[in-house]
Amino acid sequence: MSLELYLDLISPPCRSVYVFAKLNNIRFDYFPVDLLRGDHHSKEFEAINMLKTVPVLKEGDFTLVESIAILMYLIRKYRTSIYWYPPDVQLRGLIDEYLAWQHEGIHIKMQKFLWSKLLIPLITGQEMPKERHEEILADVNMNVQMFTDHFLKDKPFIAGNIISLADLVAVMELMQPVGASYNIFMGKPKLNAWRQRVEDSVGPRLFEEAHARLLNIKKWDTSFLEPSVKEKIIAMVENMAK
Numbered sequence: 001m002s003l004e005l006y007l008d009l010i011s012p013p014c015r016s017v018y019v020f021a022k023l024n025n026i027r028f029d030y031f032p033v034d035l036l037r038g039d040h041h042s043k044e045f046e047a048i049n050m051l052k053t054v055p056v057l058k059e060g061d062f063t064l065v066e067s068i069a070i071l072m073y074l075i076r077k078y079r080t081s082i083y084w085y086p087p088d089v090q091l092r093g094l095i096d097e098y099l100a101w102q103h104e105g106i107h108i109k110m111q112k113f114l115w116s117k118l119l120i121p122l123i124t125g126q127e128m129p130k131e132r133h134e135e136i137l138a139d140v141n142m143n144v145q146m147f148t149d150h151f152l153k154d155k156p157f158i159a160g161n162i163i164s165l166a167d168l169v170a171v172m173e174l175m176q177p178v179g180a181s182y183n184i185f186m187g188k189p190k191l192n193a194w195r196q197r198v199e200d201s202v203g204p205r206l207f208e209e210a211h212a213r214l215l216n217i218k219k220w221d222t223s224f225l226e227p228s229v230k231e232k233i234i235a236m237v238e239n240m241a242k
């Protein structure tokens, strides 16, 4: 039975799943879902995932959504190298702690930033209100500081001396502002050294391949966007501007 992954590599949870599968030589069929074209609202995709989100894993009639559940499934099913999720309860505790916090503490903040700094102006032709954008940026910086002070501290990686799943998930998220030409690592030597260690562990080629779509999104031509997708995006923008 073949493993199918439905992904858009503009999305950090998708990049985590993609890079993890590649690093661990897990063979999969790749189904690109273009979120910016609204593919996730199609009837075909809704039949796969009624939540209309990516990533999605499918194996026969078994389907999983939520990146962390997918990553854990891959770890257990393919018995990947032990360092991704070591059996030591305290190390595992540190990884779980970050994975539980990051959905709200990092993912949502980074997504809001990418939308407000880059995607909204690209799609609507209008900047977000300056004060709202500054609030979003302040939130990003506050939580990146929390990440550095609480989760990273003075360790090389979140769970100590070796990369784990937590580092992979974290770096994919923290790259999101870079897609909007805001280098969150600049002027933060500890954070930047950690990013470099994670990138070296992943391998620069795979790291670059996984981020190519995000880093090229500035050149995206929005004129072909379907009106129904534009409408949904504008509704989201109005919500974000509040």
Ligand SMILES: N[C@@H](CCC(=O)N[C@@H](CS)C(=O)NCC(=O)O)C(=O)O
Pocket (backbone or CB within 6 Å): 011, 012, 013, 035, 040, 052, 053, 054, 055, 065, 066, 067, 068, 103
């Ligand atoms: N907590 C979920 C987040 C999934 C998620 O929100 N994915 C985004 C892309 S980063 C998505 O599919 N968004 C489409 C939408 O909400 O319309 C996970 O970790 O997989």
